[in-house]
Amino acid sequence: xxxxxxxxxxxxxxxxxxxxxxxxxxxxxxxxxxxxxxxxxxxxxxxxxxxxxxxxxxxxxxxxxxxxxxxxxxxxxxxxxxxxxxxxxxxxxxxxxxxxxxxxxxxxxxxxxxxxxxxxxxxxxxxxxxxxxxxxx
Numbered sequence: 387x388x389x390x391x392x393x394x395x396x397x398x399x400x401x402x403x404x405x406x407x408x409x410x411x412x413x414x415x416x417x418x419x420x421x422x423x424x425x426x427x428x429x430x431x432x433x434x435x436x437x438x439x440x441x442x443x444x445x446x447x448x449x450x451x452x453x454x455x456x457x458x459x460x461x462x463x464x465x466x467x468x469x470x471x472x473x474x475x476x477x478x479x480x481x482x483x484x485x486x487x488x489x490x491x492x493x494x495x496x497x498x499x500x501x502x503x504x505x506x507x508x509x510x511x512x513x514x515x516x517x518x519x520x521x522x523x
Contacts, residue, residue, distance in 0.1 A: 392417035446485035
């Protein structure tokens, strides 16, 4: 299973709400702070990140089996765990970086199904309904 997760856009400008990930030498605005799933990334000069990731926006997909998704692909950044409960890797598809995320913790807050539960709960609270359909909004 492969499902769209977010888009990551590299920038050289500081953005409101940045978090500094010192170990990765990265300033990031989480996709969870954007209603459209935009993640902003600003790298320190000596960050160990491929030039392609520094220059070109990437699309990220949540996958159920990272190892099988990587089979036969050009791997840009090998599998790693930037935080507990998630494994990520980057591949190259027609010259563009693609991020693949596998959540090993089913309760991880960045996991799509957990984000959707929060959206549904918020919608129910706003509209006072538990069986909303897309056409109802």
